[in-house]
Amino acid sequence: MNKETPITLLDKPNSYVGRTLSRDAAKRAVAGRGRYTDDIMPARTLHAAFVRSPYGHAKILSIDVDAAKQQPGVALVMTGAELAEMCTGPWVGTLVCFDGMKSEPQHPMAIDRACWQGEPVVMVVASSRAEAEDAAELVTVEYEELPVVIDKETALDKDTPVIHPNLGDNLAFEKTIESGDVEKAVADADIVIEDTFTFGRHTAVSLEPRALLAEYDPGTERLTIHTSSQCPHMIQTVFARTLGVPEHNVRIVAPDVGGSFGLKIHTFGDEVAATAAAIKLARPVKFVADRLESFATDIHARENRVSGRIAVTKEGIITSMDIDVRSGAGAYSQYPRTSVFEANQILNITGGPYAHENYRAKTQVVYLNKVPTSQYRAVGHPIGNSVGESLVDQAAAACGIDPMEIRRRNVMHDDSYPRVSAAGIEMRDLSHQQCLETLVERMGYDALLEEQAEYRKKGIQRGIGIAAFIKGTAPGPAGYYGAGGAPISSQDSCTIKLEPSGGVICMVGVTDQGQGVDTVMGQIAAATLGVPMESVRVIEGDTDAVPYGGGTYASRATAIGGEATYQAAMTLRAEILEIAGVLLQAEPDTLDIVDGHVVDKGDTASRISLAEIGRIGHFQVAELPNHIQHTLSATHRFRLKDALYIFTNGIQGAYVEVDTDTGFIKLLNHWVIEDCGRVINPQLADEQVRGGCVQGLGGALYEECVYDAAGQLQNATLADYLTPMAGEMPDIEVAHIQTHTGVSELGAKGVGESGTGAAPAVVMNAVNDAIRPFGGKVTAQPMSPETILKALGKV
């Protein structure tokens, strides 16, 4: 722990904070009692299915729905034009903070033109999903195929068609950031390395697909939506605005969510359509994407080409880095978070662990006739880290310096904060040096190098990879969403209250998708109040119950929501002690709360229980003087003040074996040392890192949405889009350095994306280490066996 960190209630002996505790939700899950959106089946529920564009780009000439309407069980057939009449207008996926950004207005369902294969065109609502699909097959849509734009490299060429003529070209956004003097640094450098990297298009593949159940009561004009979402309040605001329903009449409930990873922070046209059907029919309407629909409509991410350059002295000191990023978006910029964050984040974080002062990064984001892209776990970081860390490794090789040593010479020093990175981002409370030395120790680095050399002698090619990283977590209001104009809250809130029983209800705006957010909030509340965990009930994921908040995205739940919970609990604690002081004729500051009882500070003998305070505070209020008008509840909100993010840092290590005959990569070992500040629940933090790593490894090794030249997605099944399975994945060793962030009293930073952000970089470096003696080098992900064999000149 940082020695300057003040001792708080959370640091007491036996504090719940810093302790591994099991999740209640886990106990339900193992019994098959999880309750996901599709498990909720109200009487008279109807089911929506969609006719989707079979073309990457096509004009819609006519739609004939007559036969579909005659089918058994069909309650409604709705076209894009009919849906648009129920909406307040199309979405435009731009934010004012992205200067010059442009996007075509997008209707929830296509009207005159479909711009990607999978875009919804007609909705059919029937008694069962099967009947809805039967009827959907009878809808006749006449299309006129239009030329498609598939290749991001040629999307801005003069002879390439423009997808949206109103925009003038296919450019969504461009940006350059620059600091120092890159050209001078390059001219003065002993060694300059240049390379180009490509990254395939991924999608989130949450095991539970997108799912929504909308119910509308015409009497009260109440719209209730159960949906698999990370951001219930954002959905409430966006759906209310889009469908013209007063926001306070809309209730969003996110029950158990079967995986999200950023997918479920977005809004989707088919979900709006199903909700509109529920309003129109005044019956429950459910839409659950099947796997094909998931691949063809869930946001995609990661499709980028990056040209990068690093300049170093012969001692391996980095003097500059510069990158040029071409980012392939989809047919529209995803509303409301846009499709340009990934590119923007690549600019922000590439080379971010290092102390160099000369940096230039530019990007152009282009529209393509593919599924819209947007935020997916560790936005931009897998790309920026892969580029930066490969360039550092190549520089090390050119200088004849060990990869660990070149990082040791270049990382920002632990005693150098606060400071500003070459990308212009404020950095504080980081620990690159400590993480690096911990990794050396955990890997047994020197012994591993010897082992590798021994295997080389036997003709077995093993590689060791190292990748340092930074990760932007918990964005503040100054940067994007708030300032950018999107209805997305960067603050989060907690309302906490003492019940008559002495139990505590803790209602939070952040949400849980299995990370254990509810457990973590409970631990913070229990530790702060001094009550047993069993007496705290955390409520999340229901806009009727919890105070307005952003929800869970960008590794913000503990960093932002946790601080709100801590502060709210502190306020409630003070009120409880004030009441206790009156009842006990004692000064509140001589009292403490331990295990649900008010005690004299330093003692454990109960003077009065919280159950007694609850009883008196709610029922026997006449025992209290009139000047105490207590509420036995408190609400607190927390947001970052000036910072764009709470940056975290860490370093990963990987040990792999490459079969140079088949191109297969075997992952032998993987290490992550990361600094997420104060760890609330060590097991949950570890598991965030492990799961995140494997998601990154999937992208590095297997995953890619493959399009053909006509804009047809070629591998939209789980049999063809390969995800990591248990057999291919390694055990992952995790350790935490805990440098508390100074921006909150809790001191927690985000942890959910650190694994994903650097795993592709470290495994690519390890693979290249393995094949370097053969003159091979891989700069394309996913690193398929074919890619490896090509790099080795074997195919």
Place this chain on the structure above:
Amino acid sequence: MSEATLEISLTVNGEAVTKTVPVRQHLVDFLRTELGLTGSHLGCEHGVCGACSVRVDDAVVRGCLMLAVQADGAEVVTVEGLTETGEIADLQKNFVERNAMQCGYCTPGMLITASELLREPKPVSREEIRGHLSGNFCRCTGYHAIVDAVETTINNRLEEG
């Protein structure tokens, strides 16, 4: 065209069930919508992800690749049934303690697949456990914790004889 149906009789979690079902309905849709057994999940409906795994006549099958009518006369066991009999209570406890799940959507299928290793437990390596579970997709955990939980359960059963 009216929906073609057939009457089927089967045993589900030890209870006799007779229902008329659409002939095209797969087993998991039947279990979920007709019987309310929502512990079995649908992840892909093409037999890859394993979220729908159930036991049919003592074999673990993909519930999405089997029609309900094919289960006529069969004995079907779901995660709810395994929970009620206590057959995998130790495995479930170890899943919870090791946090061998996050969102929990893959968990019932993962438990049913892992339960095959427990019926006549013998020493297995982590690699073998990983191989056995390789037909069950988990997007959250990275598998390490799941392998830990299964390994602990097998070792405990072997120790207890």
